[in-house]
Amino acid sequence: MRYLSQIFQPVITIPRDAIIKNTEITCKSQKLLLECGLVRPTSAGFFTILPLARRVLNKLETLVHHCMEEIGAQRMSLPSLTAAKLWEKTGRLQDIGVELLKVEDRHGKKYVLSPTHEEAMADLLADIGPLSYKQLPLLLYQISNKFRDEPRPKHGLLRSREFSMLDAYGAHTTHACASETYDRVTNTYRKLFDTLQLPIHRVAAPSGAMGGTLSHEWQLTADTGEDILDMCLKCDRVVRAETVNDVCDKCASEMKRVNSIEVGHTFVLGERYSAALGAHYTARETTPTPIYMSCYGIGITRLLAASVEALGNDKALRWPDAIAPYRLLIIGPKEGSKEWSIGGWEEVQRLGQELEQVGLAGDVLLDDKHTHTIGRRMKAADRMGYPIIVVCGRSTTENPPKYELYTSKAVGYTAPILLTRTELITEVARIARNGNIDIQLASKRLYVLGFHGFSPTISYRTGFRGFYYQCRNKSGMSNYVVEAPAGPGPGGARISPVNIENASYSVLKRYNDIVKSKEDKREYRILETVVDPVHELAGSTGEIP
Numbered sequence: 001m002r003y004l005s006q007i008f009q010p011v012i013t014i015p016r017d018a019i020i021k022n023t024e025i026t027c028k029s030q031k032l033l034l035e036c037g038l039v040r041p042t043s044a045g046f047f048t049i050l051p052l053a054r055r056v057l058n059k060l061e062t063l064v065h066h067c068m069e070e071i072g073a074q075r076m077s078l079p080s081l082t083a084a085k086l087w088e089k090t091g092r093l094q095d096i097g098v099e100l101l102k103v104e105d106r107h108g109k110k111y112v113l114s115p116t117h118e119e120a121m122a123d124l125l126a127d128i129g130p131l132s133y134k135q136l137p138l139l140l141y142q143i144s145n146k147f148r149d150e151p152r153p154k155h156g157l158l159r160s161r162e163f164s165m166l167d168a169y170g171a172h173t174t175h176a177c178a179s180e181t182y183d184r185v186t187n188t189y190r191k192l193f194d195t196l197q198l199p200i201h202r203v204a205a206p207s208g209a210m211g212g213t214l215s216h217e218w219q220l221t222a223d224t225g226e227d228i229l230d231m232c233l234k235c236d237r238v239v240r241a242e243t244v245n246d247v248c249d250k251c252a253s254e255m256k257r258v259n260s261i262e263v264g265h266t267f268v269l270g271e272r273y274s275a276a277l278g279a280h281y282t283a284r285e286t287t288p289t290p291i292y293m294s295c296y297g298i299g300i301t302r303l304l305a306a307s308v309e310a311l312g313n314d315k316a317l318r319w320p321d322a323i324a325p326y327r328l329l330i331i332g333p334k335e336g337s338k339e340w341s342i343g344g345w346e347e348v349q350r351l352g353q354e355l356e357q358v359g360l361a362g363d364v365l366l367d368d369k370h371t372h373t374i375g376r377r378m379k380a381a382d383r384m385g386y387p388i389i390v391v392c393g394r395s396t397t398e399n400p401p402k403y404e405l406y407t408s409k410a411v412g413y414t415a416p417i418l419l420t421r422t423e424l425i426t427e428v429a430r431i432a433r434n435g436n437i438d439i440q441l442a443s444k445r446l447y448v449l450g451f452h453g454f455s456p457t458i459s460y461r462t463g464f465r466g467f468y469y470q471c472r473n474k475s476g477m478s479n480y481v482v483e484a485p486a487g488p489g490p491g492g493a494r495i496s497p498v499n500i501e502n503a504s505y506s507v508l509k510r511y512n513d514i515v516k517s518k519e520d521k522r523e524y525r526i527l528e529t530v531v532d533p534v535h536e537l538a539g540s541t542g543e544i545p
């Protein structure tokens with residue numbers, strides 16, 4: 001548990017059209033991360049990562065680490081400097097030389113500050129080789145800082161010269177074996193991006209400077225993105241907008257052009273690097289054969305900035321639950337108030353300790369700026385985008401004391417829910433477990449129907465994971481998250497109602513119930529029901545384009 005006043009967070013205000021360290025402020029993540037004291041530029045394209053942003057990166061790296069270990073990958077560390085002669089041997093010193101930051105030691109030996117490590121990895125395999133076919137396949141990875149000499153660094157952390165990146169390398173005997181690893185890694189990418197609740201699409205890509213036979217980009221749709229995609233309005237087809245793609249080649253529906261940010265890239269490389277650097281394996285009596293390689297990258301620093309681009313608004317940061325710097329802020333009473341005089345601040349500290357025990361260990365921050373009004377501190381908290389805020393204000397003097405619970409929305413926070421202490425702890429535990437639905441809305445993975453009366457009605461839109469559904473019964477509103485089946489809906493992008501056959505209120509209420517759609521004959525699974533307390537969502541539909 002930490003105190004807000006102790007956080008090293010140099011907050012500043014950037015004037016309009018400001019140029020900071022020779023760099024224009026061109027996008028919201030760049031502006032907000034600097035203004036809110038998460039990063040500081042040192043020179044064009046280089047940044048000091050301050051404690052709050054470091055926490056986000058730590059969480060991202062831990063998530064990536066768990067995903068990779070789960071599929072049997074092994075972590076290691078390669079040096080940042082790679083001998084330039086290796087890059088010469090693979091031809092990349094010539095091909096992408098201008099993008100490489102180079103250094104020379106006192107003996108005149110040249111090195112590259114690596115943007116990626118195919119050369120270093122192939123050289124390692126060559127050095128210990130030839131490997132036996134029995135040692136393959138191998139999947140090795142590292143998470144470390146990489147360097148790229150961007151001609152014009154811009155958009156802050158989205159295009160910086162030094163960045164944290166996951167890079168993983170597969171070593172195989174055959175293309176078939178490499179394809180198997182490729183599927184395994186891309187499945188874990190999907191799982192990771194689902195955990196982050198970000199709208200990230202896998203898009204077929206040319207292999208470019210990397211060489212190889214198969215490649216995908218992992219693209220997050222965001223207005224500030226520099227890449228352009230065409231998305232089918234009906235099915236899940238997403239392609240790079242290199243040519244005119246008016247019509248989907250899968251279902252012949254209309255396509256929509258969107259901007260996006262590349263956050264990951266995966267390749268089946270083949271023998272380009274292993275053949276050039278002599279990384280071989282032997283199978284029984286055969287002569288040594290070049291290892292068949294694959295490689296995988298995720299831009300960790302870029303993912304931090306891209307999350308802010310996707311979820312934040314012009315004035316405030318917003319985070320996926322899993323990586324928010326702190327997930328919960330408790331705002332205590334103002335000094336000298338009635339609630340302060342009855343031991344309000346001591347209660348805030350006790351409450352903080354208890355909330356750390358319900359799934360938020362190390363993620364609770366106490367606002368100890370007692371001299372500021374609660375309103376002023378709420379405003380500052382909104383800017384930081386804590387997923388959950390608890391206010392211990394005037395209503396804590398009631399009998400029994402009531403606490404105000406807020407959860408972040410794309411813009412602002414939900415209206416406060418007044419809860420007793422026990423109710424508060426139960427509700428915070430539930431949110432800690434299930435995540436903040438409003439942020440899933442902001443990432444456009446869910447569509448809010450709002451009030452649809454007693455008779456259950458469901459709508460869906462292509463690209464959404466499910467619906468947030470509200471239904472009124474005698475005792476008030478109830479909320480449901482319903483998973484939509486994959487594939488095109490009856491109305492495509494047009495929001496159209498689908499009647500659910502035999503789905504009475506009582507049927508819908510049960511967790512994991514399957515309900516069948518009358519219109520498209522498919523099944524919908526109830527993922528979550530939230531019966532109490534009532535969670536007011538007025539205005540949430542406005543966030544969906």
Ligand SMILES: [Zn+2]
Nearest residue numbers: 232235248251
């Ligand atoms: Zn389509």
